[in-house]
Amino acid sequence: MEDLIRIYNQVNNFGRDNHYELNIIEEGLIHYEMTIEERHLATPTAAHGGVIAAFMDAVIGVAALSAIHKEGKLASTIEFKISYYQPAYLGDKLKGIGKVDKKGNRIIFTTGEIYNQHNEIVAKAIGTLNAYPFEKGDIAKKLNK
Numbered sequence: 001m002e003d004l005i006r007i008y009n010q011v012n013n014f015g016r017d018n019h020y021e022l023n024i025i026e027e028g029l030i031h032y033e034m035t036i037e038e039r040h041l042a043t044p045t046a047a048h049g050g051v052i053a054a055f056m057d058a059v060i061g062v063a064a065l066s067a068i069h070k071e072g073k074l075a076s077t078i079e080f081k082i083s084y085y086q087p088a089y090l091g092d093k094l095k096g097i098g099k100v101d102k103k104g105n106r107i108i109f110t111t112g113e114i115y116n117q118h119n120e121i122v123a124k125a126i127g128t129l130n131a132y133p134f135e136k137g138d139i140a141k142k143l144n145k
Helices: 004-011 013-017 049-071 138-143
Strands: 021-026 029-035 073-084 093-103 107-115 121-133
Touching (some): 004 073, 013 049, 073 107
Antiparallel strands (some): 029 093, 107 121
16 A cells, blocks of 8 residues: 555645645654745734644644554544644744654544744644544545546
């Protein structure tokens, strides 16, 4: 089977459109980066909270994926709780750190943190994700067409 991380990056339009840059440190630990652009703003200078939430969902999701892709599994978010510590501003270079805290056969518990370029915390989250076989996902269906 092809590497699921490569396939995920290939079909992840949202991540590509937002210029997410992935670095897998080890299985279950990733760094994701993005820069706040004008299109991400809710005010003249601050990013919309939904942009940070979407980035966090990617951070915890890819952390889970990095821990299960060799098993031929993908991950989907069941739920996550996010706490915002401070705004992200136009031009901020954000670094998301995603970590798997516990991996079961089907359920994965994760934590995520997002920092700005000054190493100040922007947001933290805890999440629960579902692991499922690649063949059952819409990515497999799309690639088989």
